[in-house]
Amino acid sequence: MVPVSLPExxxxxxxxxxxxxxxxxxxxxSELVFALSPTVKAVLLFVAFVVxxxxxxxxxxxxxxxxxxxxxxxxxxxFVWYLIATFDLGKGGVFLALGxxxxxxxxxGYLVRETSLVVGRRTAVGVLIVGVVLAGGLIAADxxxxxxxxxxxxxxxxxxxxxxxxxxxxxxxxxxxxxxVLSRTLDAPTYEACSYTAGGLHQxxxxxxxxxxxxxxxxxxxxxxxxxxFELTVGTWLxxxxxxxxxxxxxxxxIPVETADECPAETDGTRLVIxxxxxxxxx
Numbered sequence: 001m002v003p004v005s006l007p008e009x010x011x012x013x014x015x016x017x018x019x020x021x022x023x024x025x026x027x028x029x030s031e032l033v034f035a036l037s038p039t040v041k042a043v044l045l046f047v048a049f050v051v052x053x054x055x056x057x058x059x060x061x062x063x064x065x066x067x068x069x070x071x072x073x074x075x076x077x078x079f080v081w082y083l084i085a086t087f088d089l090g091k092g093g094v095f096l097a098l099g100x101x102x103x104x105x106x107x108x109g110y111l112v113r114e115t116s117l118v119v120g121r122r123t124a125v126g127v128l129i130v131g132v133v134l135a136g137g138l139i140a141a142d143x144x145x146x147x148x149x150x151x152x153x154x155x156x157x158x159x160x161x162x163x164x165x166x167x168x169x170x171x172x173x174x175x176x177x178x179x180x181v182l183s184r185t186l187d188a189p190t191y192e193a194c195s196y197t198a199g200g201l202h203q204x205x206x207x208x209x210x211x212x213x214x215x216x217x218x219x220x221x222x223x224x225x226x227x228x229x230f231e232l233t234v235g236t237w238l239x240x241x242x243x244x245x246x247x248x249x250x251x252x253x254x255i256p257v258e259t260a261d262e263c264p265a266e267t268d269g270t271r272l273v274i275x276x277x278x279x280x281x282x283x
Contacts (some may be wrong), residue, residue: 001163033176037183039217042082054123056072057118071121152175157255176188178224194273197250260274
């Protein structure tokens, strides 16, 4: 029986389906979906590639198998991108990942062209079931494991005497411990700082992590059983005028540091108030 060619419109729909599939996988890799370990995410992306490749080899419709092959290739591209972007492979590791991937796809292309790389339906269903069970087991084991523990300690006071304009001043420390055997991607609390003079609120800004905006620690990968310490800072512009010069009100001595649920309208004298932004978001 001679296969009937599918309408051109089907090719467009297949292409859009492949595009959305690759975008979904890329989003899965880039976001904290299900708070999964980066190691588990990498394994799941590779499992998706293998399952899609086997399914494509079992499909007998010419246009549909090409679409699934394209989706499998896209999932592998996302897998390699995720490895390079997330793990410290080094220059040699990146070169090997790219070089071996090139050889893999050249070999797969040869097999598809010369041997048709046909897989039976029963085998494809078996691979699909194994892939689903493996993915489910990994997700369950990862989700039930401990999440990173965050310990935040703020200093009782801060001094800006002699501070350089547009510099950073330490206000505390963030310590993160990962008790899980697998690596974790950090999703640390974020804070806002409000500075006050006797006249009321002066400035407000994000608390920074090691000189970067507090979001800078988000996405930091911490290996299994590892811990990390980050210095929490605020910019001196919180205590300065529009030219970056420290106001006289803040140079008289140490500035008390307080924590609160929100920045108050006014305080008793000069001080720095730090607010957990997540407590406000959940309120």
